[in-house]
Amino acid sequence: MPPRPSLPISNSRSVLSPSATPEWYSDPPVVLRSPGSHRCAHRSPQRWGRRVRFCCVTAVEPRTEAEQRALDAVDIDGIVDDLRELVAIPSVGGSTAEHDAQQWCADRLSALGHHVDHWRIDVRELAQHPDFPGQEADRDEAYGCVGVSSEGEPALVFCGHTDVVPPGDLDRWPDRDPYSLRVSDGIAAGRGTCDMKGGVVAFLGALRALRTAGVELARPVAVHAVVGEEDGGLGAFATLQRGHRGEACVIAEPSLDTIVAANGGSLTFRLEIPGQGTHGSTRYRGVSALEKLAELLPVLRELEARRNAGPDPLVAHLEIPYPLSVGTARVGDWASTVPDLAIAEGRYGVRLGEFVEEAQAEFTAAVAEACAADPWLAEHPVRVSWPGGIFASGRLPEGHPLLEETREAITASGGPAPEVVGAPYGTDLRQYAATGMPTLQYGPGDVRYAHAHDEHVGIADLERCARAYALLAIRRCGIA
Incomplete structure (x- = not known):
């Protein structure tokens, strides 16, 4: 079956003024770097709101001119605009809007010059596999989406799911609308912002920065956009069964300035x-x-x-x-x-x-x-x-270099040194790890706000992660 046609995306904006901001939008503040750090992680706090706090972060300077170009090319305004469009797609698990979110990702990856595999998943056939992870939403079909920057085995895979959980009681949402992004006081709020459309647009923003900066990678980087994560992980399972692999994987699940190296x-x-x-x-x-x-x-x-x-x-x-x-x-x-x-x-x-x-x-x-x-x-x-x-549970093999590479990319791009932790919830990490692909989680947002009526992600967090992803891609894939 051919890919579904592109979904017309509304460009309408719904931005809360500071006076209209609900109490639950008060977390997290805009973060500005102190003079000793590499650069301001949030260049224009006035655009997003007025709450500002300062923190001192000692950052390692980028090692090459190409790395600096890539970091300078990270466009936080473009990332937020992407988040607005993706949040506007109500891709609740099992709905046809899951397909629309995958089409959106396929279009973005094509625009980046990636080789895109966008295919229909026969869920009934997939469910016959003895290792099928199950599902709770009622669906007969789904769509996979993979983009690869060039030929060969990817040295790095960025993975993110585009499905979201239902919004629950609409009266708990401003204007009874979970799918219009609200930007105020340094945060972006709406269903899926934290879990995990924020992570998806952050790594797409990183790849766009590489392209804008004219940085050509020596080895491929790949993006796996998957569905069905919230109710079992059939999208990741289908992607791996189709043969899409890589040397290492970073899943952009919300991790709040930590690296998640294991999941219960x-x-x-x-x-x-x-x-x-x-x-x-x-x-x-x-x-x-x-x-x-x-x-x-x-x-x-x-x-x-x-x-x-x-x-x-x-x-x-x-x-x-x-x-x-x-x-x-x-x-x-x-x-x-x-x-x-x-x-x-x-x-x-x-x-x-x-x-x-x-x-x-x-x-x-x-x-x-x-x-x-x-x-x-x-x-x-x-x-x-x-x-x-x-x-199932899953973890990054102890001592694998991906952990230190990710940590160094975070600090070298201006972020705080992350703690390495395990998480009590399941994600697609266990499926990638089960294939022998070393996998960890690092992404924008605090999981405490996932699935909540006050779901949100920090603007500075989006930029910080996009910068780290760009640097990690350069260092793991090399420059042509």
Whole structure:
């Protein structure tokens, strides 16, 4: 099937004045470099707002004239304009707008002179693969998009997903509009700005800076724009199955001035707890499935505590590295009837280095042990199943040079020295790492604002990451 036609993008702007800025848009401030640093990371704070704070960052000067040209060519205004266009595409997972966001990326990559592979993914066929990561959104097709700067194996891959989660209650958004970018006080707000369209436009901005500066890379750099990340990662899976690889990969997920070198995984569990229905006036004759569910909750808390004892050093800073939580519960269908079925679904963390099957077995065993100790559940055991996406854990191999290369690119481009951490949530990192491709995450934004009604990304953060990406591409790929 030929690529979908380009989507007409609205050029309308929706910028909040300082007086109209909601309280939740008060984070993060514009950052200006002190005189001892390389350059101002945000050249024109007046354009975006008035909140300014100063910080002292000791930066390494770029080593070559070509690197300096590339850094000077980073166009933050153009990056914000790109973000405005991409946010305007409501690419909720499973919607046709996912295709439109991929078309937008394909058009941008073509304009950069990349060789673009934009193809239709047959999701039904892909789902037959034994390693298919699953999906929660209802889709029969999706589109992949890969751009490669030149022939040969890419020395560096930039990866980002273009799908977003639903906006939730529209009354929580200014003007009930999550998809009009609002720029004020040094931040850009709207659905997908943080997770992770900000990262996508930042690495596209870096590649545009290389082109503007006339910097030709000796080895290819690639961009993988993927869909379906939020509900399992089918886009990355399809891209890798198609044969698109590289020597190393940087995923532009929000990392808040850190480098994420490992991800814990996550699974969705479903518990079906049987009861025995009866009239509410004779409840003593029945067994409440709701009460049996309540009795299981302490068991799940104990399991979570055991699994978080002695965590890997990369995630030891987290209060709960591998969370276990119940997110939904559906019980009963009539107020005066003792419920005969409770269905609970939740999120279950997978430890670093742990196989998914091992994590599932420990969960199932804990539930089975609780059932065995209860007279009713011993005869009518809880059914455990695993719907939705499967996020295994993943990590960058210890000692791989990509980590130090990324760290040096960040500081040499004017950014603060990043801490190296692990994250408690799953991303596409685990899929790239599983192929043997060394992968880490570094991108603009704070994950605490992902999926939230106050989702936003700092303008200075976008520029800082774009500069680091440009320098990393030059140093990893070389100059022709």
